[in-house]
Amino acid sequence: MRELDPFAFWANHASAIGGLGGEALSPDPRYCFHTTYTDVRPGPARFDLTLRKARASRGELALRIHAFRPDTGENASLVAGARLVVAVDDPRDLQISVPFSALRHVKYAFYGYFIEDSDIHVEGMAVSLQEFDGDVADQPEPPRSLLALSRRDHDVRPANALIHVVTPHITAPVSQDCTRAQMAELAVQWGPGQTCDDWAEAVCLNALRAYGVIVPALEGVVVGTCSPRFSAALALSGFVVEAVAAHPPPPDNSGLFGDFLVWPEGLWPEPDPAARWDAVRAWFGRLKIGGLGVMTCRYHPDPAKTSSSHAVEGPLITRNEIGKWALRLIAEGYSVAPLAFSEPGDLYPEADGLVRFALVAQRL
Secondary structure (H helix, E strand, C coil): CEEECCCCCCCCEECCCCCCECCECCCCCCEEEECCCEECCCEEEEEEEEEEEEEECCCEEEEEEEEECCCCCCCCEEEEEEEEECCEEEEEEEEEEEEEEECCCCEEEEEEEECCCCCCECCEEEEEEECCCCCHHHCCCCCECHHHHCCHHHCCCCCCCCECCCCCCCCCCCEEECEHHHHHHHHHHHCCCCCHHHHHHHHHHHHHHHCCCCCCCCEEEEECCCCHHHHHHHHHCCCEEEEECCCCCCCHHHCCCEEEEEECCCCCCCCCHHHHHHHHHHHHCCEEEEEEEEEEEEECCCCCCCCCCCCCCCCCECHHHHHHHHHHHHHCCEEECCEECCCHHHECCCCCCCEEEEEEEEEC
16 A cells, blocks of 8 residues: 555645645635556556545535556546545544556546535545555456557547536437437438337447447447347448347356447346446456447436435436446446436436436447
């Protein structure tokens, strides 16, 4: 474990947590801390934050892990995140850990800022880095896809802003829900009378094209049932496809890996949120490095904020839960297409009132 200076990146900037950081007023009044970018041993890792003897009547702290690859000249990108409610009745230590998967030749920094104003006072702050203590060569690594060598133009973007604010289209999908406008687009593309199941298959096919999965002989995994039209489209593209049952997911040592994975049928009704995440994680884990995955689910279109710190509970998937999946995938070494949640009036619900959502991710 390594102890890090929480304020080293902006040494002169005062923190929004009173009495911490530098002496100069920060240009961002929400800024709390920012470590320098540091090398991390490849493999599982985590940043730990401790606020000593914290007391506050209000406030929520957003935590972000940013990655920077010096040899590319690109901007830093988000790889993991979390939130911490700092309101406490009695002074006590507040602690949180944010895990991520460290890659070779990448530097990482830990950054925190207030989502809303807070009256917090603390006696001190500590940030530490916990690294994988084994040999990364001992970790089983998935095979590498030809897509890992493809042009970066097709990469799924690791969004610094998790929410996509541009109107989604079915022809060039991000991670998005089913809307009336997209169903109208689908009617033009495939003819009238299409269903939400047809929408799910169209999103999968269009995502493959949009993100560069166009090379014949690529190996694909189709999870669950699909229509003959969908199977024919994959065959026409020259892919080598293996169709597998959705439940249960294959274990890590199954040898089942694909250059792409599509699950148009989507996550089955599973009342346990932990089991839902296990299924999402297991199926995306069947991708080769560089491979692209598209899975759908049915969610309840509540108006709650995405990526809230509140626990994910109950039998129905929510926007919060999908946002948590995205952050967890990013932390485990995936690039996730930004989440495009539409306004309630624009959605195209199914008979039970639930809405289809397609999650798009690429394994890095």
